[in-house]
Amino acid sequence: MNTSYDVKFWEIRRNKSSKAASYEVRWKVGGREKSKSYRAKALGENFLSDLRQAAKRGEAFDMETGLPESMIQAKEAQNWYAFVLAYIDMKWPHAAAKTRDAMTDALATVVPALTRDLPGKPEVSVLRTALRHYALPPNARDKARPVEISKALRWLDKASVPLTDLQEAKTVRAGLDALALLLNGKAAASNTIRRKRAVFYNALQYAVELEELPANPVTKVRWKPVKVSETVDPRVVVNPEQVRELLTMVTYVGRRGRGRRLMALFACMYYAGIRPGEAVALRKQDCRLPATGWGRLSLDVSRPEVNTRWTDSGDGHETRGLKHRAQEDTRPVPIPPVLVKILREHLDEFGTAKDGRLFQTERGGVVGSTAYTEVWAAARLLALTPEQAASPLARRPYDLRHAAVSLWLNAGVPAPEIARRAGHGVDVLLRVYAKCIDGQEETVNRRIDDALAA
Template sequence: MEDNAGRVDVQFWKIRHRAGRKRPYELRWRVGTTAHSLSFTTKALAQAHQAKLLRAAKDPATEWDHATGEPASWGRAQADWFSHCVKWAQAEWDHLAPNSRRSRAERLAEITLLCMLDESAKARRTRPDDKILREALTKWAFRPGRAETPPEPIASALAWLAAHTRPVVTLGDAEHVKDALAKLTKLVNGKPAALSTIGNRRSTLHAALAYAVTRKIIATNPLTAIRLQRRRFADCEVSPVEVPSVDQATRILDQVRTLPDYRSAPNRGPHLYAFFACMFYAGMRPGEVKALRVTNCELPELGWGTLTLTGSATEAGELWTDGGTLQDQRGLKHRSVKAVRIVPIPAVLVRILREHITTFPPAKDGRLFYDGPDQAIIGDRQYRRVWRRARKLALTQAEAASPVAKRPYDLRHANASLQLQAGLDPAEIAKRMGHSIRVLLSTYAHWVDNGRDAANAKMDAVWGRSSGSSIKALTSVNTLEIHGPATGQDDENAAA
């Protein structure tokens, strides 16, 4: 109940003594129409708490928590990291894609284990094993809505976490945040974390603190005032030693096409030949290829065709999808649900797709690629297994021992690098790849021509020489000093 000035009606009753109780002195009060009580070991403690409530009641600006009967700011100051992150996971769940849900839960678990646990002697004595804590955080605490009851080790770990994480307000201080950031540069096993891992953790921590500001637990987000040392996240770039040349890619693709049957999966290799060809010739992501339907394809008898990409099927796991399925069908990555991307495809891919549709008729829903008699969406494990088998058979011993083409995704990287080497406008490449121009240039920085030939010609003039040879395309062969041992890749220009 509020008066005309907007103040909440707070009333206190006389502190009563209840003999024979562990905390015999009971403080009783009412906020609005809701009664509350707390018990104390001494009357002095009850009176002290009553005095604090009285001071708060005299301030018309006090915001009251009707569930506790105390000022809302008191509860915010006591909010622990574990409970805060559980609330955040619940609030954000419906707005995130399944893979984003999973990655956020994993990063929150890492942050919690590295820098937000109670380090007191008592807490350490009862602390569960880190493996159990990680599972409890990732698959239970930060995965809202699970109906089943957690098994005993997980339930005990969740109870321990609820009682032994640090208050969120400790991160409202810049020095505490700097200490936390220092701890986030390490993995849980103590080894240095990759720069991209550090960046992802920092962004997750920043978002968690922004939510704490929204909940009024802290006044401002201290991370906004802490600048990282200016350095490039070099491990976000694609290294040339991982990117196959045209010759290497086509050798692996040809091997996929001729792979013998694998156990209970007949024709899986021949069926996936066009799958991998889409990644190499069209620069598609695996999830985009999974979702490709015959109605998305314009495949003329001669010349270039087009693919109109409308969605993606990503494998996140049953815990993270809305329907509890392994795969999740969504819109294009970082795009609205209705967004499309039109990708021109060369005649070679047009021919491959036409042959594929003739040999393997589309599924009932029009998908070009599927697995098993029920025509299910292809699992990541299935196509990766085929890729590993074909790569081992197609490459030389030296190439197979190198990092080149270790993942099917390297076919997409090869497509982007070839477009850059061919001199296509970066804006057009980014449009075809579904990137922003900034991401394209930072990811494929090695293939961006920043005028090396012109600079070399000027230096030749200074040294009195003439340059009779052009700069070779960047491969493992001519970047040995920078990128480590050779992979056996051919010169990209020769392969093209």
């Protein structure tokens, strides 16, 4: 195979010579022009994006077909399992750690379901372990494999259905049904089903882009997961007085001032309504803390905690941009005087880590979720009554963010402004916090009475 790294791309153009609407993707490999037409512009854009990402990864392009090595591997796949490996190779380099985790979780569920009934089938749990820990992550494929894992993967390669079988609705339905169940046979959570279905759909869409399938077969199957309840449970929402008591009790938890070191972290989640990963990543240079009045946080990075298996660096906290925003976007969040005071006192007592982070372990490391969750659990027992402690009330540190947004909504702050501060879309904000908007019923009833009386 003759290959070249000399690749050039042009923008997609409408194919005017065709009677039916079509869109042409054009690129050049080693001086040879290549083109590919799609009926839908979105398909062409996806294909062009995949080509460009392959070029960024430094892949060689075949001069005959014009395709990068990863796409050729996918087109040459003889079965669904081999295609999934090629799909993972294409997606992996540019995927965030949490995306890698979700992607391998979903595919490790659906790949064993799309197999033929051959003798010697391993337990589903063994197949999932083999896929998640050895076969799917590209950086794990060279690891030494136990005999049981090697046998499971050999069986999977033989039994996996041909990719063309996925044109049949019954085959796709088998995959969708597998996504809806846990290993113990019980129904999976609605959010889990929806997330895994999206991965399955995207993998099949890649096969459509490569023209290995004529259309995405998922769209042909009349299958709907259980409806997702996205609203926040009002029972988790604490009031300002309870928050103050919780933050006070946090300072009494742990040896060597462990809780006192974390109190301001929890205060940021409540008074600024920010996510835990955003609070963990907060740096001194992100904070404007005047001596009096309101201050401001300028958020541009998050440090969500992930399993080191899914990161390139081996770090348990991935540094990434803000959720649902472009990599360089910044979200300014005004903060009330009470939080300004807490942060100023925190800086006076604990200073910052070497990179400017406000919150650090005793040795200067990144604060882990296990540490702050343990402190929070202990503080709940001290601050709440036994009945409250046994309830969902502020059970997780994340519930402080829910309490903040609920407070803002009930205070009458316009929804677009709350959405901007919280990093939500307005539609998501109103849908997720619909049950937490209190005090509206009497006002609405009075307006209806007035209308009826008129």
